[in-house]
Structures are given as C-alpha cells and as structure tokens.
Amino acid sequence: MNYHSRMKEKVEKLKTKDKLVVLGIESSCDETGIAVVIDGQKVLSNVVSSQIPIHAEYGGVVPEIASRNHIQNIDFVYEQAILEAGISKQDIDAVAVTYGPGLVGALLVGLNFAKGLAYGLDIPLVPVNHIAGHICANFIDFNDLQPPFVCLIVSGGHTAIVLQQSYNIHKLYGSTLDDAVGESFDKVARILGLKYPGGPQVDKLAKLGKNNITFCKKHTFANPYDVSYSGLKTAVINYVHNCEQKGIEYNINDVCASFESQAFDDLIQKTIDVSLSSGVKKIALAGGVAANSYLREKMTERAIKQGIKVYFPSMSLCGDNAAMIASAGYYKIKYGNVDVDIALNAQPTLPLDTTQSFINQ
Ligand code: KG4
Ligand code: ZN
Numbered sequence: 585m586n587y588h589s590r591m592k593e594k595v596e597k598l599k600t601k602d603k604l605v606v607l608g609i610e611s612s613c614d615e616t617g618i619a620v621v622i623d624g625q626k627v628l629s630n631v632v633s634s635q636i637p638i639h640a641e642y643g644g645v646v647p648e649i650a651s652r653n654h655i656q657n658i659d660f661v662y663e664q665a666i667l668e669a670g671i672s673k674q675d676i677d678a679v680a681v682t683y684g685p686g687l688v689g690a691l692l693v694g695l696n697f698a699k700g701l702a703y704g705l706d707i708p709l710v711p712v713n714h715i716a717g718h719i720c721a722n723f724i725d726f727n728d729l730q731p732p733f734v735c736l737i738v739s740g741g742h743t744a745i746v747l748q749q750s751y752n753i754h755k756l757y758g759s760t761l762d763d764a765v766g767e768s769f770d771k772v773a774r775i776l777g778l779k780y781p782g783g784p785q786v787d788k789l790a791k792l793g794k795n796n797i798t799f800c801k802k803h804t805f806a807n808p809y810d811v812s813y814s815g816l817k818t819a820v821i822n823y824v825h826n827c828e829q830k831g832i833e834y835n836i837n838d839v840c841a842s843f844e845s846q847a848f849d850d851l852i853q854k855t856i857d858v859s860l861s862s863g864v865k866k867i868a869l870a871g872g873v874a875a876n877s878y879l880r881e882k883m884t885e886r887a888i889k890q891g892i893k894v895y896f897p898s899m900s901l902c903g904d905n906a907a908m909i910a911s912a913g914y915y916k917i918k919y920g921n922v923d924v925d926i927a928l929n930a931q932p933t934l935p936l937d938t939t940q941s942f943i944n945q
Contacts, residue, residue: 591708591924598677598708598917606917607665607676607701608910611694612686612714613740614638614645616657617906620669620676624914625724629668630900630907633657640780644770651689658697665906673705680710680913682717684934685741691930699926708924710913714904715742715936716754718870720911721897729895732864736855737936738879739871740766740781743851745809745858746938748868752920756938757858758809765847766873768813772820772843776836787876790844793837799823799846809854809942816846848879852886859892868895875902 598604603622610617619630635653639645666673681698684691702709719735731751737744743760763771766783773782778789799819803812820843827834859867867887873879874896884894901908916922 587703587706587926588924590706595678595708595917595922595924601677604914604917605671605675605677606710606910606913607679608712608906608908608913609679609681609694609698610714610717610904610906610909611654611658611690612682612684613690613904614650614653615904616654616661616694617904617909618658618661618665619906619910620665620671621724621907621910621914624720624911624918625727627724627907628671629665630905631661631665631668632903632905633661636781643774643780645687647687647689650687651693654690654693658693662697676705676707678702678708678710678913678917679705680712680910680916682714682909683711683928684931685714686930686932688930688932691932695928695930699928703926708917708922709926709928710916710922711925711928712909712912712916713934713936714909715739715871716752717908717912719748719754719868720915721870721901721905721908722868722895723915724901724907724911725897726895729866729868733866733868733895734855734859734862734864735868735870736851736874736883737870738765738851738873738876740764740770740873742871742936743811743813744936745855746936747858747862747864750919751915754936754938755942756936757942758807758811758854761805761810761812762814763817765813765851766871768817768847769873771817772840775821775824776839783873783876786840786844787878789837790840790878793835793839793841795842795845796838797823797842799842802850807942809858811851811854813847816843844876844878848876848882852879852883855883856887856890856892859887860890865890865892866895867892870897872903875899
C-alpha cells in the first residue's frame, strides 16, 4: 500500500481517537513556528522564532532573507517544540502545515520540513490554510466557543467578514476591495517614520491622540459588507506630504488616532450588522490586527449593546504561530476532508475556501 492509501485509512482512524496529538508548522512570512497541540485546544508547546528585528532594518519583510532564516531556524524550533511538549516523536498523530497563502520561498521551507517528518514517521500530512488557522486561535483560548459565529479576519494580507457555519465551512459576507487593513497600518506607519511592523506602533501612538482629522468621506459599495483601505491610506499619505511641503507641523498622535478610528469604525459596524442580520450573536476576531487595542475595545463596547458576545485571541495567538495551525489541522481531521498528498505544493495566493457567499444568496 502506498503512503497516500495508508494515510487515508489512518485519517479515518484518527477521527475517533481520543487525545489527538497534532504537530503544527508555520512559516508563511517572517515567523518560524512549531507547536504541539492536543485535541485542537490544549497547547503543550508553541515555539515561535521571529525575524522581525532582521526585517526591521529594511522597513519590511524581504522574502529571500525570510526563506534563508526559516531554513536556519526550523531544526532548532522543532527540537525545542518537542522538548517543551514533553513528548516523543512517536507520540505525534499528524503533522499540520501552512501551505498558503504567504511568501512562496518561506512556505516551502515549512512544507518540505513537514513532508519529511510526516513521511518519516508514517503519519498524515494535513494541509492548512493560514487564514483558517488564524480563526482557530479562538478555539485554543475559548473552550466554550463553537460554530456558528461571525468572524472578522484582519491581518497583513486579509480583511474579511465571514460566517463560520461549522468548523470547516466559512460563508463570505464581505471583504476588502483593495488593500488589507494590516497593510494600510504598515504603509501609514512607514510614511510617519515609525519602525516595522507599523501596526503596533500606530496602536501605541493613537492612544495619545484625538480623532480630529477627517481623511476621507464614507463610501458605499454594491455589497454593503465590503470595505476599502487604499483611499484612506492615500489620504493619510497626502495629508502628511502636504504638511511637510508647506512646513506645517502635524500631530503624529492625532494622525494615528484619526486613521485608526476611520480604519475600524465602519468595519466594526459591518461585522455587527452581519451578526444581527444572520442572527448569530457571537463575533470572533482573527489575525495579527486582532491585537489592536482600539479594535478589541470598541468591538466589545458596541457589540455588548446589541447583546453580542465578542471573542478575541490572547496577544501571543493573534500573530503568526503554529499552535493555531495545529488546531486547524485537528478540526480538519475531525470534521473535514483531509487530502493527504505528499506531493503538496505551496500556494502563495491560496484563498480561504468560502463555499458559500452572501452575494450569491
Ligand atoms: O496575521 P499577521 O501576523 O500576518 C499575516 O498573516 O499577515 O498580521 C500582521 C499584521 C501586520 O500588518 C501588523 O502591522 C498588524 O498585523 N498588527 C497590528 C497590530 N499588531 C499587529 N495592526 C494594528 N494594531 C496592532 N496592535
Ligand atoms: Zn497571519
């Protein structure tokens, strides 16, 4: 029997196994992560080696440097994850790995490591979508959270409002028509001379400022749940350039506070609208931008008034990590279809599998 047929049988057996031990691997951008998680929720280890200080020198992630650093780090991160988990390699039931979206060279490092491990241990290789992983970070922190819930996905590359109908089914309500919200934070931070990654810096300065600059008018879109960030980002850049050219001093804290509230207010309202219109009164935040303090505070404040419960992952699980990938692997084994393919390739532009969409209703 070849690997593929053997693994099909193994996955079927794992569906009914208690205490499923999944090793997760994440390397889609500038974090090398390996984690060991039991039953999708109990984290035994979650080792993340961040390359932020290396890329900060260049003002953003340099793909080639990211790939090289993943290669240098991954062996150590793996040994550390096994050591901290207190398990032996033979205890691992499956290897879950991010195969997209992300930087192709970076993805390939984690993916090839995962393939070697799964093949060597004769256990299933479970392909995980990075964005689905971000959503699952919520299951680690909240044992009581179960689908359905509305999920606001906010990261460096994605901005979308989905209805998580079951563990593996996402119904798309709205998304960004251009830039992702995290990307716009990073670009605004760069124009303000703040260090990479810009999101946390803007968050910090915004707390000291006031929302007293209107950057652009509200837009209406054909799909009421869609959003757009390129206009807002350009308006901030123009404002700063204009002040600099005319020698006008501007208040950086006010620029951050105004940009931040204009970036989130609509998005918060649209997420609440999806919750109210679908009758699903639970909202979860997912992705690196879910770490933003204004978003966490205002979403909670406004949702509570409508009787909606809000969930957001702990700070360490908002950014890229492998525990969320291991968790997503578990839910895929338990309730989804695992296409075990040792020839799996990296997919840099892999979309979230939104089987249904609000627009086609
Ligand atoms: O999910 P993530 O770690 O990587 C991707 O999958 O893209 O998200 C990274 C993004 C970056 O754009 C970063 O600036 C942003 O998340 N971010 C924040 C905050 N912390 C991270 N944006 C706003 N406020 C924050 N506190
Ligand atoms: Zn991410």
